[in-house]
Amino acid sequence: MQEKEQDNKVIREQIQKLEEDIGSVEVQGATNVALATLEGMRLAAQLKTENLLEEVETVGYSLSHTRDNEPLARNAVRFVLSSIKGNNVLAEILSSIEEFKVILDQAxxxxxxxxxxxxxxxxxxxxxxxxxxxxxxxxxxxxxxxxxxxxxxxxxxxxxxxxxxxxxxxxxxxxxxxxxxxxxxxxxxxxxxxxxxxxxxxxxxxxxxxxxxxxxxxxxxxxxxxxxxxxxxxxxxxxxxxxxxxxxxxxxxxxxxxxxxxxxxxxxxxxxxxxxxxxxxxxxxxxxxxxxxxxxxxxxxxxxxxxxx
Missing domain, CATH: 3.40.50.10470 (Translation initiation factor eif-2b; domain 2)
Structure with a gap:
């Protein structure tokens, strides 16, 4: 139990750092904010929790709304969540994150x-x-x-x-x-x-x-x-x-x-x-x-x- 809590704590600290970096403009530019948001969702997917999808959605929403004018990040979150069908939530989250990166590169x-x-x-x-x-x-x-x-x-x-x-x-x-x-x-x-x-x-x-x-x-x-x-x-x-x-x-x-x-x-x-x-x-x-x-x-x-x- 302690190991699980420690692992979750480390992950949440990493997510918090992403949010701070977005807010302070250490992460600059809409593309980089979107990528940081996806990285936060990837980290959230590693949390040991029974409510994995809810955790990922919460993190995605929070990071994509850290700054007001970031619709690219919000669309990244929307894409990931719309791609989840419930068969294998973790695998679907991770694959859709990578798929959005490809979409962005192609664009x-x-x-x-x-x-x-x-x-x-x-x-x-x-x-x-x-x-x-x-x-x-x-x-x-x-x-x-x-x-x-x-x-x-x-x-x-x-x-x-x-x-x-x-x-x-x-x-x-x-x-x-x-x-x-x-x-x-x-x-x-x-x-x-x-x-x-x-x-x-x-x-x-x-x-x-x-x-x-x-x-x-x-x-x-x-x-x-x-x-x-x-x-x-x-x-x-x-x-x-x-x-x-x-x-x-x-x-x-x-x-x-x-x-x-x-x-x-x-x-x-x-x-x-x-x-x-x-x-x-x-x-x-x-x-x-x-x-x-x-x-x-x-x-x-x-x-x-x-x-x-």
Missing amino acids: KSKIKEYAVEELDQYEVILTHCHSSTSTQALIALARRKPSLKIVATETRPLYQGRRTAKELVKAGVDVTMIVDSASASFIVDDRYLPVGAVVIGCDEIHKGGAVVNKVGSYQIALAAKQGNDKLYVLTTLLKLDPKTQEALPSIEMRPAREVWEQAPEDLNIINPAFEIIPAKLVTGYITEAGVLSANELEKALYEKYSWTD
């Missing part, structure tokens, strides 16, 4: 393929924050088009743009970094580099086509519109979760210390993690089903992934 591969074809017409592309899908697509595009130049924002306050820049530079891509507050003028004013398109990922798609992405994205989208440049969102359809979208997405608020760790005591700091970019500012959504318009997203989701309906 990202198709997005990269469509992105390379669509973005080949541009010489200079600006990107904001860090999106593993966008970064991989830009690297693939640069290999096909060595003259490609990328402008990357630093992405304050956590500087996720530095991660993007490092990955691109490591892959041999020509990258220029700018501060976030310069992004709008950089897009509109071609005296620096003639930006032709903006590429971003996203954390959530609203069923009306509005996109939730890193704070700073809205001003970039407006600048792209003003400068007659194109704005593309590279995203899997699985970041759309119509079942939870009766109103506009909520926006996660981050701790003030991320902006200024030793700020004056009476200073108020508002630190939203994300912004909402209206669908009317988006040129196209580059997805695993192709380059889509806002009104095509929900139908494409149900056709591609019937279990989401």
